[in-house]
Amino acid sequence: MPDGFQLFDDRLNLSLVMEDPDIVTPIGIAIDSLDRLFVLESHTHVPPKDYKGPDGDLIKVLSDSNGDGELDSMSVFAEGIHEGLNIAFSPEGHLYVVTSKEVWAYYDEDGDGVSENNKKLLGLTEPARVYAHAAILGIAFSPDGWMYISRGNTGGIAWSFQGTDGSTVSGYGDGGNIMRARLDGFQLEEFATGFWNPFDLKFDNYGRLMVADNDPDSRGPNRLVHAVQGGDYGYKSMFGGSGIHPYSAWDGELPGTLPYAVALGEAPSGLLNASLAKLPKDYQDQMLCSIWEESSIVRTNMQGNGLSVSGTTEVIVSGEEDFRPVAFATDSKGTIYFTDWVLRSYPNHGRGKIWKLTTKKDVETLEMRHMFDPFLPWEPQEKANANITSNPKFENLVQNLKSDDPFLVHATVMALSKEEFKDKLLKKIADADPAIRLGTLLALQKSGDKQVEFVVKQFLTDPVPVIRNSALIWIGSNQIAERRNDLELALNAGEVTKALFETYLETVKLLQPEFMAAYKSKEIKNSKSLKRPLPDHFLSSLVADPSKLGKIRVFALGYMEDNSSQKDLFQIFLTKENDPEIRLEIVRMLKNHPDKELANQLLEIALDPGNPELLRADAILSLSGQPLQDWERLIGLLEDEKENVQIEAARYLRSKINTASVKKAFEEKLSAMGEDNNSPLKQQLEIGLNRGVLSGRPENTDQKEWQALLASKGDGERGQRVFYSNMALCSTCHAIEGKGGDLGPDLSNVGQSKDRNMLITSILLPSHEMSPEWQGWFIKLKDGTIHQGRQIDVGETSIVIYTLAKGFVTFSKEDIADYGLIKSSLMPEGLERNLTDSDLKDLLSFLLER
Template identity: 30%
Template sequence: MRSFPARLFLLLWIGVPSVFGTNVTIAESPQPPKVLRDGWSIELVAAEPDLVTPVACCLDSRGRLLVIESHTHFPPEDYPGPKTDRIHAFADTDSDGTLDQQSLFYEGGRATMGLVLLADDWIVVATRSDVARLRDEDGDGVADRREVLLRLETKAEYPHNGLAGVAVGPDGYLYVGQGENFGEPYELTAADGSQQVGGGEGGNIFRLRPDGSDLQRVATGFWNPFGMCFDSRGRLWTVGNDPDAMPPCRLLHVVPSGDYGFQFRFGRAGTHPLQAWNGELPGTLPYAAGTGEAPCAVLPVGDRLWVTSWGDNRIESYQLSPRGASWSSRTEVVVQGDTNFRPVGMAQAADGSIYFTDWVRRDYAVHQTGRLWRLVPPDRSQAFESSIAAKTHREHRADALRSSESVSQLIAALDHPDPFIAQAAIAALADSDRLGSLTLQNVPSDLGRSRLLAAWRWRSMCDPQSVQPSRRDALIHAALSTHGEQTRLVAVRWAAELQQPQWLEAFETLLQDDDLTPRLFSACVAGITHVRDETAPRGVRDPAREKLLDEIASDASRSAAIRALAVQMLPAESKEPTDDELGSWIRSDSEGKLARESIRLLADRSSQSAVEVLQSVMTDSDVPSDRRADAVAALAAGGRTEILLPAGIDQDRMPAEVQTELERVNASAESVTGETRPAAEDIQAWMQLVGSGGNADAGRRVFMRAGCQSCHTHSGRGAATGPELTSLAGQNRQRVLESILKPSREIGPLYTPWKILTVDGDVLNGLKTPTPGVGGKLAFQGTDGKRFEIALEDIQFHSMSDQSIMPEGLEKTISINELRDLLAFLTPQP
């Protein structure tokens, strides 16, 4: 047992002998992170050598703070030990509100991740491979009894993608989070023998009784639900990491049978067409908010949820705003540290203080440093009182649906536009004995049928024996035979998950449908390659999928519409089809769709051979004029501010559409800026100029050459740095105009940029881009669309910015006519 004054660690000395018997160099005065909430103060409670690499924490019934100290998370070869993890207890022995005594509560276990207190003084501890409960039977302050409640059997061994987060629900159940487990098959067995099995479906949340009985699956589709909590209204919240190429990390409102979209079997990038991250696929649910990188804990504090962000060196706050039967929020930063601040676990004491652990370094390997901090509110009584938002009428309706026995009521709710209302009906039907009597014919709408199919899929996942393969296959076949996109998408996804060759013919049959939507086409192609090649792409690009897309694009027996979709989905880096092949399709396509997509792909490639093909198209009098004009825009998209015609080609003899595009590209900056135009703030004056009219085809060319697609995707091509813009079709033109004139007025949480101050005094701005794993650099995309990296040791400070990554002044770089055309392209009316 060790006693220490509250602020001893504010005056640490160098070379203190560690608890492992070696010297550890410690900074004389650890720099506290900045507290950005008025009136709150911060204190350092403990640090190395007394506490190293801390993870989760919780308070026990005696008011002691229990803290996991990790020694098994990637220990280096020369790590001196101990060989197992520890749990320390920090106590306030004189009731002055300060933790003044440290003792060892428990030693044992590997890859220990989660802690929570049960109602009867048991302490639940989650390691990667099991969940156990600990108890101090003889009252000496040390746990002397351990009972395993849940075991995870699997080949995967990575420390923090197995079992981790734990929380106790208002229903008395213990909720347990499981990470993606590298997609490996697993068996999860509770103490009473109840089981859940799976593999490849991504992270899950399960629940079981505190005695280790009645194991059930609650929700799926996570990367890693590492931190979990219940708020005072009974809602379950979780935070978890993001895939390699699909930010952001997420704060999620978890509801029974919810599918949050991610499946490891389809690759770790998160960009596979059969994966969702924000409710993009039918039957999946959106997140409440994007969070900072590597969120580890979520905790209700007052009227907000607080989240620790290990990767962004901060603690965040989320005030909830109602969104149907769920909630949304935006990030506010409460505490911001430097690159040596890595908050992990959080717990709130009875006096309102917030304790949080600090891993300190970016290294995943244990490293003999660590911190324990205390945040003290200005009014401790008010800080502890929970004032989280009460349940809305929609939430109460969802609760009622989950317990409804009225099949007609549940079927009607399947068609509800609020996905959380519909999910309540899915949960009730999946758990109902009457599900077996329902078929797709019982539901009138495409959306409703897709959700009924989702209920069957959930039943099959949780209780495989209850859905016979013949019944499952009949349901999928029936769904693939419908004409609704939503139902067929769920069916393609379910069939691809099964990875059975029998579904290849059904997928190929769908590809014969000329009216196939881009999303369903992409899902079918992805389903074929997943089943046929039995591989998951490791990155954003999938060689097997690209090969199939090239085969479809090159197949002259297919319709031009289907071939155009294939070209649309090929990345610029693809080698096939060749530039010359694309050039031939531009000339031979009788409908125009294939030609247009071929030109867009050539523009993205921007190689010398692609430029030569585009130049030949531009000057070929046998090519339709709209394609020649597109070729001009494509050439300008490569950064050319002037396009010179070959000798002997007279611009005045070219079609008017081509001449106009050439004139726009070759116009001098003076001729553009010389136009009289209103101030950016005068929206109504701008609306009088560009609020109606315009040529959408010409606007498509403006979009191509004005650099828009260096950040935005439209019709399947472009970058995903900014919002996808195809969905603007039918939107209010004024709202879109406002976002162009004043891009910083409203910034979506996914697209919040960062301001970086370097040690050399440089100030940089950029949007943080995915950097998988642990490295020595952070990556950003600048306002020019180009990616840059900064070494961690070169960063003095970085924080979120209120200035959009989209630069202001686009309206000054193009003519008024071009802006009008651009708006006509972005907001076509039905």
């Protein structure tokens, strides 16, 4: 075993084939029918000023000259390539080279290992310059004569890609995409869209095109995606690099977008169909993926999931910091070779390695396949194809729209979007089943037929919020200006969620004449820089309109940026004349708007027994973020008739326990309670006084003991206040429905993905299972200062890290002494020591209700 490596599968062997100076900054790799190893050696990937390498990239050929099984001969196949990123052999045996802007075919007519000529097949005609990691990235071939090309998001800049025959695909403000063309560069077309930077793509045994896609700044995880024709995977560059926007999705959150198959670690770079190698039998139908940032190689444990797949990853190879695996290839014997960039530095640096991964003798291996073998039959797909393409009966297709399988729904929407079904589809817009109405909307939108856009007005009045949300997105995405005055219908037709209101605001922005003109003319090169303001006084007019629903007015108030005007509105909406729902939302909002006058108003709400219990309890919670001077008046609430008011008062006063009046009140109240009393209030008093409430807990983090302790159900309403309290600190890093921080995962739907025991583990052992996208990083400056955060981005001259205190912060590399991964979670251990047993049960109930 090489030093510094761990093989987590003891049936495998890892050995070094070649290293610098013989091979430097290797990136793409491919193997021909003679088992010769072709390696793309990069010399033009942001080379430093004093770089001593050649002016162009090289493709080197490694071969076994004496038949002893070792690659002992090396020559140059081609040179002079600019910003090469990937290579692959076509079914015809020609080597195709992907650069940041073009796709070339290189020909070796006499088979001597040297290319005599080459031909450009595809290329970007704009932009003139592009960052190498945000343009053309990967290539794969299918047995039926198509080549598939992956393109990054070009940073939001307008782009156009052209084939040999003049066919083009272009975009402005869209996400990255997968395109395909014939092997000669003809018939270029878009295959799928909505990616961030899809660095590599490979087919599995069943013809599924799997794509390794990097993640945007504030969205995660990196993902392994099953790309299907016409698929939209949710990202749009026009809405910024964060990936957080009401028109964006990352895991199929929006109707019309598709989910990913497997969550990957940071910076996935290369894919390999495991069945093309001689690997242990249980690797059948899996993929291998190199995780560049985490110095590892993982296998994907995938299972069929309807018409797609889903699964998890398992690390099989892990190295130290100077292990940066990139691309894979296999020879006819099933040996795996992969390139290693070695250093974390993006610029060319003169280091590099090639490794070999094999299976030990006497290990039962899988049924090995070869690159261009016909795809195996895949029963779910075959049945779906028969239903969707071979026998497209309208009513059968419509029934598919009710499926829980998003890939079946997508395939059905694609089929229904054809002209032949238009008239029948228009009759389904008022179907009794909301799934059919939603599918009808998506199919009509997918058709691109402007003559059917009139029906979107009816969808704006649908009783189901998600359908109204989708109608707004259709209007905004297609810039249907005729519906500008109808948008408000979506707010008046029924329940209004915060997500719906956000989509409504964004749609209003997208339909402003100034924006529409600027977008159409591509007035600004970078679509992310197009300004999308709301009309003047738009939000304030919503807030001031008494005819609007209380929720709408409160939502609008939350988006206003003028704090001086907000204060007056806050004070108005807090009075008893307003709807209790409005008052409650304002009270909750004020935790993050410190002001002495507002603090006094919150105090009076908390003290007034004529107010609802929930409003009073939440007012006390919000006071924990306010500069309250007369706080001792809250001591009297320990004797209030309402239990939740007592509990919140005690929680607030715990921070004042060193004040004599508070300590005395706690002791007197506690002594008045019987020994058998184990109420939530008593627990607050005990933990405040540092008494026995924690003594009955497990001494360590034994999960079974904790699960038994927290088995009974709590109060979810109280749990919401725990979540936002200064004792739990959950909302410092986590958000629910837009309220809270974003250093950690959004927990709006956490109850769908985690059960009670998993949540307990997450609280007690935050480092036990960390999702890759929330990996912590540190930056140590030369002056000794250390900054911690997540979503690090290393550039040529600077490093950007997302921090809790300041959001994205940029540091010059000149000022940095060191940086790297934090082994433990950014979420600190021991938070449960600030919470009572009742707090923990209430918090769990609140989260499980999400």
